[in-house]
Amino acid sequence: MKILAIGDIFGKLGRKIVKDYLSQHKQEFDLVIANVENATHGKGISDKHYQELKKTGITIMTSGNHIFHLEETTELLNSVSDLLRPLNLKPYHPGRGSVLIDIETKDKRTKKVRITNLLGTNFIPLGAQNPYFALEKIIKLQDCDLHLVDFHAETTAEKNALAWHYDGQITALWGTHTHVQTADERILPKGTFFLSDVGMTGPSEGIIGAEPEGIIQRSKHKIFSPMRPCEKGQSQFNGLVLEIDDNSNKVINFQRINFRNIFLS
Helix, strand or coil: EEEEEEEEEEEEHHHHHHHHHHHHHHHHEEEEEEEEEEECCCCCCCCCHHHHCCCCCCCEEEECCCCCCCHHHHHHHHHHHCCCCCCCCCCCCCCCCCEEEECCCCCEEEEEEEEEEEECCCCCCCCCCCCCCCCHHCCCCCCCCEEEEEEEECCCHHHHHHHCCECCCCEEEEECCCCCCCCCECCCCCCCECCCCCEEEEEECCCCCCCCHHHHHHHCCCCCCCCCCCCCEEEEEEEEEEEECCCCCEEEEEEEEEEEEEEEC
């Protein structure tokens, strides 16, 4: 089985480059997972952009702390099963944080694949509950052949710790949120694949997808300034390809994707 995980899709340029990439490469993958919490103007995802990205061939969409930025997303989360919000939020939050799906591999085997979305608690103000307890409840179900985790968190240490603690109990854990792809991909001692951050798919100019001026104002003068997405210029595609052995259900090969300086009109 071959899986593609796409780093945080940011704004118009992110949506465009995903469409372009998957139009050429979708047939190479059995499963495509993408983090979409920045898909609509850098914060949240609208129904329109959900439908747009769904048509590109994405199987499951994950998210993070910006998923509730748009009011319409609440209804969307309650009506579809392929858009996840972090599992470890309060019970009253709409939507679901984990989903179990059947995937037919190219050799006609059917695999039960669970995708779980978690949110970190360090430096993220949304008030997430303990991700360990949330993940443990799902692991105890023992209902899947593969368990893939998108951990939307700020620090590499928090992501590392969760992956090491559940090494051998989940298939793979990759981080999202920082918009900066890390180069620490590896298979842990008991077989779980780990990468601290997949990165961002969107504008390569600016600062983590946004126009520089607003970020500079926040940093230099400590005053609020809107984060405006870069909507023209060069782009990048950040992702991760995992190859799974169909007998052991373990990751046997992996590769980061980092295409930069792709011009889109």
